[in-house]
Amino acid sequence: MAEVEINAVSKAFGKAQAVSGLSLTVGDGEFVALLGPTGAGKTTALRLIAGLERPDCGSIRIDGRDVTGDAPADRDVAFVFQQYSLYPHLTVFENMAFALRAPTRRVPEADIRAKVQEVARLLHIESKLHNKATQLSGGQMQRVAIGRALVRSPSIYLMDEPLSSLDAKLRGELRLELKRIQVDLGATILYVTHDQTEAMTMASRIGVIEAGRLMQIGSPREIYENPVNAHVAARLGQPTINLLPAALFAGVPAGVETIGARTEHLTIGRGGGDVSATVKRVEHLGDQSHLHLDLGGRPVVTLADPEAGLGAGDEVSLRLNKPLFFDAKGWRVAA
Amino acid sequence: MTSATTAHSVVEPSAATRRFAGSLVVLYAVITMIPLVWIMLTAFKSPDDAISYPPKVMFKPSLEGFCNLFTTRSRQTPDFIRSLGPPQGLCDSIARSRNMVVAGPSNYVPRFVNSLIIAFGSTVLAVALGTLSAYGFSRFRVPLKDDLLFFILSTRMMPPIAVAIPIYLMYRTVGLSDTRLGMILLYTSVNVSLAVWLLKGFIDEIPREYEEAAMIDGYTRFQAFVKVVLPQATTGIAATAIFCLIFAWNEYAFAVLLTSGNAQTAPPFIPIIIGEGGQDWPAVAAGTTLFLVPIVVFTVLLRKHLLRGITFGAVRK
Numbered sequence: 001m002a003e004v005e006i007n008a009v010s011k012a013f014g015k016a017q018a019v020s021g022l023s024l025t026v027g028d029g030e031f032v033a034l035l036g037p038t039g040a041g042k043t044t045a046l047r048l049i050a051g052l053e054r055p056d057c058g059s060i061r062i063d064g065r066d067v068t069g070d071a072p073a074d075r076d077v078a079f080v081f082q083q084y085s086l087y088p089h090l091t092v093f094e095n096m097a098f099a100l101r102a103p104t105r106r107v108p109e110a111d112i113r114a115k116v117q118e119v120a121r122l123l124h125i126e127s128k129l130h131n132k133a134t135q136l137s138g139g140q141m142q143r144v145a146i147g148r149a150l151v152r153s154p155s156i157y158l159m160d161e162p163l164s165s166l167d168a169k170l171r172g173e174l175r176l177e178l179k180r181i182q183v184d185l186g187a188t189i190l191y192v193t194h195d196q197t198e199a200m201t202m203a204s205r206i207g208v209i210e211a212g213r214l215m216q217i218g219s220p221r222e223i224y225e226n227p228v229n230a231h232v233a234a235r236l237g238q239p240t241i242n243l244l245p246a247a248l249f250a251g252v253p254a255g256v257e258t259i260g261a262r263t264e265h266l267t268i269g270r271g272g273g274d275v276s277a278t279v280k281r282v283e284h285l286g287d288q289s290h291l292h293l294d295l296g297g298r299p300v301v302t303l304a305d306p307e308a309g310l311g312a313g314d315e316v317s318l319r320l321n322k323p324l325f326f327d328a329k330g331w332r333v334a335a
Numbered sequence: 336m337t338s339a340t341t342a343h344s345v346v347e348p349s350a351a352t353r354r355f356a357g358s359l360v361v362l363y364a365v366i367t368m369i370p371l372v373w374i375m376l377t378a379f380k381s382p383d384d385a386i387s388y389p390p391k392v393m394f395k396p397s398l399e400g401f402c403n404l405f406t407t408r409s410r411q412t413p414d415f416i417r418s419l420g421p422p423q424g425l426c427d428s429i430a431r432s433r434n435m436v437v438a439g440p441s442n443y444v445p446r447f448v449n450s451l452i453i454a455f456g457s458t459v460l461a462v463a464l465g466t467l468s469a470y471g472f473s474r475f476r477v478p479l480k481d482d483l484l485f486f487i488l489s490t491r492m493m494p495p496i497a498v499a500i501p502i503y504l505m506y507r508t509v510g511l512s513d514t515r516l517g518m519i520l521l522y523t524s525v526n527v528s529l530a531v532w533l534l535k536g537f538i539d540e541i542p543r544e545y546e547e548a549a550m551i552d553g554y555t556r557f558q559a560f561v562k563v564v565l566p567q568a569t570t571g572i573a574a575t576a577i578f579c580l581i582f583a584w585n586e587y588a589f590a591v592l593l594t595s596g597n598a599q600t601a602p603p604f605i606p607i608i609i610g611e612g613g614q615d616w617p618a619v620a621a622g623t624t625l626f627l628v629p630i631v632v633f634t635v636l637l638r639k640h641l642l643r644g645i646t647f648g649a650v651r652k
Contacts, residue, residue, distance in 0.1 A: 052547050052551070072551045073555060079547070079548065079551045081544050083542070087545060088567065098562075103554070103558060148552075
């Protein structure tokens, strides 16, 4: 395990700027998640670190060594691909042993056997070791893909949405397992995802990436409570933060164009609030309800107590409770 | 199981359609098989049965065709033949019944060996070169890639025989006329364009992520190619190899033009048999029947790959 340092790295594909001026340090033993929408440049960032792409400018250092021009094989990184990418002509065992059998590594066959067994036990796929990689369920394939990386002890594990193609239940289970394994091994992981729950629950730090730029990096709590701009604020929170024109409310600070209001920033009452809104629809999710409101023609989504007994057409009053303020360009303005 | 007891999707053909399609396939197979069966039957006929009219379907099988294929014979007077000792083997006794004696082996075996060496040699070369260039075209940003691919394909657009005379003159100058190496190079150059195009289709289908994974796992690109790409391209390689082999094996025009005593292949040799001692159709048929064997064996060995190969990769792109 080692520290990975990316310094002002940019990469364009033709006219499309995939990553611009990305600087990021992943500390030894740290779990950093890159969170962003599809096409934000998250995968390109991983591929640059792995050496699958050459940066247009900037440098990448692993464990203090400049690896910017090195071949992937010389960088000592492990990669978990989104689509598993298990070698279809090999068995599960051979897939997991593949990296250890690389000609440059010369790991004795007995050690390979022991290591693969150990990782397979960790991931609960021991009974599948002699199956063809193509004869597994999606969840098992994903475990093998992770296992293929775990048999090595690289400087850093690079994981590209490794759980995205799994169903919700399995994703939840593997999320816990992955975090447990990371803590047990003290592994350094850079994890790319568009799923805020994965980022919030597993990462020690989250980097929010948007249009190839790193918008903000910090602890999950910091990112959630103190977003630098509206983009970052919109990445986290369920339901998504409501971005409302400041003109709808009285008494906002000067220069504020947009008010960001999450569920916890909104108090719903039956009169006596700052503004009034109409209930358009109530979505019952069991433990909670999503309340869709109409506020002067603007949609607002918030959580409501299922016991509140609100229905479509009801008038409610809204009161803001320490919301987030943004200027005309979406940057945060201090309250 | 009938369609009434199984789930039946509307996109699946009905049982009647299936039976109709099946009988069409059988009919087509029968029609294409008739000449083959005819040749094989003729190979076992006596020369008289072979040219009898109406044609005989039932006849007394004879190995005379095969004997005439493998031997040369000389005509002798009955008195001379009677003065010889007992016939040496089956072919000698057949020859003697026609007032001839076996003079020695024919050229069929050496020609057949030439065919084997040239066809398999050029197939191996064409597939090896084709796989490497197809991989290059599939994976790397090659300048003028589309133009190069079109150029490679365009070599197949004219009949190969259109360049026969220039090639004949070139081969005579560089000393490749009537050599096995010359024929191997010629058939390789014709086949390599087919191989590049077929194999590029197959390699394009193999996700790059496998190689990327292997390269991160500590392999060089070439090692990743050998360990990951080749095993997954076997279907395409097998299908391509069969197409290349069939072309090289059957090729007639260049073989007639460029080979004679030394590197002659079986296709130009087989028709020559007919000139030796009358219209010897059974010998020609025997030569043709044996000539089919290597292709049949090779295709049967690779049939599992071939079927998948023709129906997938090659067609999809």
